[in-house]
Structure formats: structure tokens, C-alpha cells
Amino acid sequence: MTSGNKNMSKDAILKVEHLSMKFGGLMAINDLSFEAKRGEITALIGPNGAGKTTVFNCITGFYKPTMGMITLKQKSGKEFLLERLSDFEIPKKAKVARTFQNIRLFSGLTVLENLLVAQHNTLMKASGYTILGLLGLPAYKKAEEKSIETARYWLEKAELIDRADDPAGDLPYGAQRRLEIARAMCTGPELLCLDEPAAGLNPRESLALNTLLNGIRDDVGTSIMLIEHDMSVVMEISDHVVVLEYGQKISDGTPEHVQNDPKVIAAYLGVEDEELDEAISDVEAIAGGNV
């Protein structure tokens, strides 16, 4: 784990308060509260079905929570109640970007084109939404140059500059994952939400991912929330970990704290409630156990 950008004030960028999400009779999230600090990497972990994706879907507007508040506070101090915004307003107004478990690139477009398409909104705004604007307005030309510069910056950060002109679909899996993250970063988010970014990566690709995510936090100062099953990635790069089980928070703290928390260990071992006390005392007897 790294310490994060020490110069940044550690106020909360995201506050989740008393969040609940019900699907029919199933309480997928039950009165969940936690904070993600600005300029930090916050990981959301938990066994399968714990509710991690549901939380992400509530933050990014794909689901409307049954109850609760999700407040995003931008660097400027402007606040947004995310549960009141639509899924297209959340990236645009609140500046929350996300990637999905399954890769969603334009595989027939080149790597560079994928990054330029991500900046389409900024370019159209600069054109004044007119053909004359597209052809002649100096503001458009400037915005176009800026888009290429931004794309180039993220191609370098994601170690993809050599593949800029290749179709995105031709890239190896790990490179496609980094391209998705680079594409999200081209939209200039304040909070980047990543759903299992390390899934299916080999150790070398995992390392490249860690380098990219550390760079996003340390060099650009963007806050990151990630769902991840790969504990080596979580422990390596997270500043803060929130652990869910059956839609409830069972632990919250530094990676060291949660990996030694008996409740977390018991949840990952699949211990039933009634056996928890026994499991906790067993686990406490094993000093320095891992999740």
C-alpha cells in the first residue's frame, strides 16, 4: 500500500449514508454507510453476492436506491446527491466515471479513436453544435488539439502509446482493461469507479494495472473506488477497504486492519452466524492470518 498524495486534503469525496436496495423480497444492501476520501483508492470487497456491484450501480445511477443518500463532493465544494441524478447526468455533472466487469470498448476503432470518442461531448460543446463551428471556429480547433493531447497523455500513462493506431479489439486482454481506464480518465472524472479491473489479468498485466492506478491517484489526484476479488491488488494499492457481507458492512479501515479482522476472515471462510464467535476465537488464536 502507498500513502497517497500527502498534499491533498483528505475530506470525503463520497459519502454513502444508510443505503438500502431491495429487489423484491431480497435486501441486497441493508443500511450501508461508508466514506471514500478524496485522493485515495477505496476498495469494496466481500464474498460473491455480498452486494458490491449493487452499491456501484447505485453510485453510478444504474439503480435507484430503495433508501439512503449518496453525496459526491467535488474539489470545488459543489455537492451532488447522486441518487437524484440520472445515469447520464452522473458522469456529466457529478464527474463520476466507471468501467464494467466486462470490457466495453469500440473494438473496431483504434486505440486513439477510443480515447477521442470519449471526449466527444467537450468537442461538440466547442463547436457550438453547428457545422460552421466544426469547420472553422478557433475554439473547436483548440478543443481538438487539447483532446489529442489528453489522449496522448493517457496512452503514455497506460503504456499503450505504441499501440495507438491498432484496433482496440486486437490488444491483449490486460491492455484492453488499461485502455478502458484511460478512456474513462479522458472524461476528466473526479471519482473513477472500477468494477473488478484485475479480473483475468496475468501477473505482469496486474503490475501494469497497479502502476496505472497509482499514477492516477498520485500524479492526477483522482479518487478511485474499486471492486476487486484479487486480494494482492487490493492489499497492494488500496488506502482504505470497506468489506461487505450479505449487503452489510462488516469491516472498514486500512488494508492491514481488514485483513486481520476476524469477521472478515470468517466471512471469506464461509462461516455461519451461529459459528461466528467460535470462528473469531479460533482466528484470533492464529496471529497474522491472511484473508
Ligand SMILES: Nc1ncnc2c1ncn2[C@@H]1O[C@H](COP(=O)(O)OP(=O)(O)OP(=O)(O)O)[C@@H](O)[C@H]1O
Ligand atoms: N437486478 C437484480 N435483480 C434481482 N436481484 C439482484 C439484482 N442485482 C443483484 N441482485 C442480487 O443482489 C445480491 C447482491 O448482488 P451483487 O451483484 O451486488 O453482489 P456482488 O458482491 O457484486 O457479487 P459478485 O462478487 O459475485 O459480483 C445478490 O443476491 C444478487 O443476486
